[in-house]
Amino acid sequence: MALNSIPIPLLTPHKMGNFNLSHRVVLAPLTRNRSYNNIPQPHAILYYSQRSTNGGFPLQHKGNLFSISFFKTKDQVPRHAWNLDKRASGSMETNCGSCSRQGRHLLLSTLACCRASSYAFQPNGQAPISCTDKGVTPGLDGMDWSPPRRLRTDEIPSIVNDVRLAARNAIEAGFDGVEIHGANGYLLDQFMKDQVNDRAEKYGGSLENRCRFPLEIVEAVVNEIGADKVGMRLSPYASYMEAINKFGILYLHVIEPRMIKINDKYETPHSLLPMRNAFKGTFIAAGGYNVDDGNKAIADNYSDLVAFGRLFLANPDLPRRFQHNAPLNKYNRDTFYISDPVLGYTDYPFLEDINSS
Numbered sequence: 001m002a003l004n005s006i007p008i009p010l011l012t013p014h015k016m017g018n019f020n021l022s023h024r025v026v027l028a029p030l031t032r033n034r035s036y037n038n039i040p041q042p043h044a045i046l047y048y049s050q051r052s053t054n055g056g057f058p059l060q061h062k063g064n065l066f067s068i069s070f071f072k073t074k075d076q077v078p079r080h081a082w083n084l085d086k087r088a089s090g091s092m093e094t095n096c097g098s099c100s101r102q103g104r105h106l107l108l109s110t111l112a113c114c115r116a117s118s119y120a121f122q123p124n125g126q127a128p129i130s131c132t133d134k135g136v137t138p139g140l141d142g143m144d145w146s147p148p149r150r151l152r153t154d155e156i157p158s159i160v161n162d163v164r165l166a167a168r169n170a171i172e173a174g175f176d177g178v179e180i181h182g183a184n185g186y187l188l189d190q191f192m193k194d195q196v197n198d199r200a201e202k203y204g205g206s207l208e209n210r211c212r213f214p215l216e217i218v219e220a221v222v223n224e225i226g227a228d229k230v231g232m233r234l235s236p237y238a239s240y241m242e243a244i245n246k247f248g249i250l251y252l253h254v255i256e257p258r259m260i261k262i263n264d265k266y267e268t269p270h271s272l273l274p275m276r277n278a279f280k281g282t283f284i285a286a287g288g289y290n291v292d293d294g295n296k297a298i299a300d301n302y303s304d305l306v307a308f309g310r311l312f313l314a315n316p317d318l319p320r321r322f323q324h325n326a327p328l329n330k331y332n333r334d335t336f337y338i339s340d341p342v343l344g345y346t347d348y349p350f351l352e353d354i355n356s357s
Contacts, residue, residue, distance in 0.1 A: 009298035010291065010322055013055070014305060016282040017228045017250045019105050019176070021305070022055025024298055025319045026253075028286055028307035029109035029179065029233070033337045034345055043341035048106065050316035050346060057105050057305070107231065108170040109179040129159075131191045131213075132198050153201050156213055159187075164220040167230075177229035180217055183255050188214040189235055215243055222247045231284075234275075245280050252279045253307060256287035276302065291322050317350045326351055 014021045027048075035041060051058055130148035151159070167178045182188035190196045191213045197204050203213050222230050231251040232244060244252065254272055276283045285303035294306040312318045314331035321328060335344020 009295045024305045026305050026307040027051050027058035027312045028309040046346050105176045107177040107179050108175045160216050160220050164224045167221045167225050171225050179231040181233050182214050183233045183235035251282035253284040314348050
């Protein structure tokens with residue numbers, strides 16, 4: 001049975017620029033800490049293969065320790081490292097059968113953890129970079145992050161160029177596009193947030209100044225690979241969607257604060273509708289959604305697509321399970337960030353075969 005034969009909103013097609021998506025269930029970018037020496041491993045290919053569908057839209061995340069780096073080394077660039085021409089489909093019918101990549105869209109999500117990092121993760125044990133030299137409050141998230149180093153104004157253009165080169169290399173490696181990660185307290189988000197950015201020059205102070213660095217990144221990446229291959233991920237809430245619109249990027253991926261703490265869902269008093277209405281491209285909502293929430297978001301035109309993280313991690317065939325209203329595997333939080341290439345990564349079970357007619 002085809003995905004779009006079930007008339008539920010999440011399983012209806014959507015055209016996103018040049019991408020013809022067969023459903024609206026997006027695999028969110030997740031830091032999984034499964035890459036070694038910043039080189040993609042075969043188990044990463046298997047992981048994304050398991051979660052791909054014909055016309056599906058997974059996002060590959062890179063960032064911290066054992067994550068994919070800025071695609072700055074020769075080993076990270078060749079297509080054979082990612083096997084992008086022959087990636088297994090992970091389709092509705094098979095767990096991981098080798099077949100053509102045609103119809104499966106994979107974008108690389110780029111980020112720099114920076115202030116939310118540690119000396120141990122940095123080259124030569126140096127301090128992580130940030131917009132500030134203020135550290136993250138100890139114990140805020142159970143981690144003891146190292147104090148960062150404030151980027152000098154004259155260093156920022158080199159960071160912009162690094163991201164530009166990473167975007168170009170990602171396309172050369174065979175990715176369909178790049179998502180610029182400006183959320184979750186990482187480097188670009190740090191510059192945008194007035195609670196963190198205490199700079200007194202052109203990259204700090206006013207909202208326009210705090211958004212200057214992220215917009216320079218967007219402009220550089222758009223100029224390098226084309227706006228039709230660029231998306232951006234943000235954490236609410238700020239009023240700069242109009243500034244992003246001028247670059248004509250493909251989509252905006254926004255994380256909604258729907259969780260007070262782990263496993264406690266609540267209805268946020270905030271709404272993504274102002275962002276949704278201001279942004280002209282495809283809009284993706286994320287943040288603790290389940291199938292009912294996702295269907296409502298699509299049916300109400302609250303979002304074009306919905307990204308699922310933990311549910312998609314534990315259910316590599318998530319769209320199929322939505323299609324058949326099947327029970328979901330429970331995720332194991334204890335295995336989220338371990339380095340094992342199988343446990344909690346590629347070992348979640350698929351549905352038993354369902355007779356199709």
